[in-house]
Amino acid sequence: MTMKTEMLGIEIENLHLAFGPTKVLTGVNLSIKPGEFFAFLGPSGSGKSTLLRSIAGFGPRPSGAIRIGGRDVLDLPPWKRNVGMVFQSYALWPHLSVQENVAFGLRERKLPGAEIARRVEEALDLVGLSHLAARMPNQLSGGQQQRIALARTVVIEPQVLLLDEPLSNLDASLRVQMRRELLALQRKLGLTTIFVTHDQEEANSTSDRMAVLDKGVIQQIGRPQELYDHPANLFVARFLGTANVLEGRVEKRGEALRFVTGSGDALPLPMTAKAGPSSIVLRPQNITISPLCGPDTIIGQVLHSEFLGSQIRYIVQAAGSDLVVDKSHHMSEPPLPTGAEVALQVNMDSAVLLTA
Numbered sequence: 001m002t003m004k005t006e007m008l009g010i011e012i013e014n015l016h017l018a019f020g021p022t023k024v025l026t027g028v029n030l031s032i033k034p035g036e037f038f039a040f041l042g043p044s045g046s047g048k049s050t051l052l053r054s055i056a057g058f059g060p061r062p063s064g065a066i067r068i069g070g071r072d073v074l075d076l077p078p079w080k081r082n083v084g085m086v087f088q089s090y091a092l093w094p095h096l097s098v099q100e101n102v103a104f105g106l107r108e109r110k111l112p113g114a115e116i117a118r119r120v121e122e123a124l125d126l127v128g129l130s131h132l133a134a135r136m137p138n139q140l141s142g143g144q145q146q147r148i149a150l151a152r153t154v155v156i157e158p159q160v161l162l163l164d165e166p167l168s169n170l171d172a173s174l175r176v177q178m179r180r181e182l183l184a185l186q187r188k189l190g191l192t193t194i195f196v197t198h199d200q201e202e203a204n205s206t207s208d209r210m211a212v213l214d215k216g217v218i219q220q221i222g223r224p225q226e227l228y229d230h231p232a233n234l235f236v237a238r239f240l241g242t243a244n245v246l247e248g249r250v251e252k253r254g255e256a257l258r259f260v261t262g263s264g265d266a267l268p269l270p271m272t273a274k275a276g277p278s279s280i281v282l283r284p285q286n287i288t289i290s291p292l293c294g295p296d297t298i299i300g301q302v303l304h305s306e307f308l309g310s311q312i313r314y315i316v317q318a319a320g321s322d323l324v325v326d327k328s329h330h331m332s333e334p335p336l337p338t339g340a341e342v343a344l345q346v347n348m349d350s351a352v353l354l355t356a
Ligand SMILES: Nc1ncnc2c1ncn2[C@@H]1O[C@H](COP(=O)(O)OP(=O)(O)OP(=O)(O)O)[C@@H](O)[C@H]1O
Pocket: 019, 022, 024, 042, 043, 044, 045, 046, 047, 048, 049, 050, 051, 198
């Protein structure tokens, strides 16, 4: 187990699945590279778990194709797919000790006792819990139970690791610690891994790439930063962090392109674009707030401010929207009061233009 297993890629082609009249997965196409840590990210009910379970072989048979390491697995039962799955609920056997829980899958496979003992010890070592081998699950903390659930899965030496919201039963600080441990373990084993989460920070901080799902449809696939900086649509823009969305039109004024908001504010457009109705997505850090007007600024009014520690978050009414703007906090600078008239300078180089 300390040896890296052969890394396998996963190919999904035109996958469709419905529960009765409810379409749960629609035309899913996905290619996961060998050894990749890949996240399925989306809101509740978007189909993440159903997609993961389809790869594992649980639930109804979808139409389309799923290949693991080039092998078509759609008609194979879960135990023949060589995947290991960790569930949100851990599902440890309450009447078995830690050692017996981890050994369970190996006993089912009828391996020799000495090999079981060696592999269980290795797996417990890997998650740093060898000293708790004799404990019962109810004598473990949530984080320890989660590690045992992982050990129990990796001990069978799967070629693909599937994790369904594995950290969501843990408190916030433990989640952060566990996601780092999980990533370190994945790198050590070199296992192709899919991680289902509805938490964008969790997906951003762990995954090499991710797929954002909404209503059973993949909205976009890419590296976390790519998706944050270049969302393909408003759903992805809004799901991956705070997004200010300005509605308006692209207009040609002489040689220059301008984005004109519904309220009549005109912003210079550095990118090429077709004239017509469009939206602009701006992250809070790409708008600068100041009490002074300058060229290409838009005038707004502070509606609300929140002290976030390193930053102050302002909600500013401007350009026909309520915009979220972050400003670094400095001790010497008093915050801008509610009601103050302010000028917003928009960094249009980092704006994302979405044509309607
Ligand atoms: N066995 C089932 N029968 C009928 N509908 C189902 C079944 N399982 C899931 N669904 C429906 O399929 C849709 C997708 O569910 P799924 O659990 O895959 O979403 P999810 O993105 O993982 O959500 P969550 O984060 O809440 O787990 C939901 O609308 C759900 O109600």
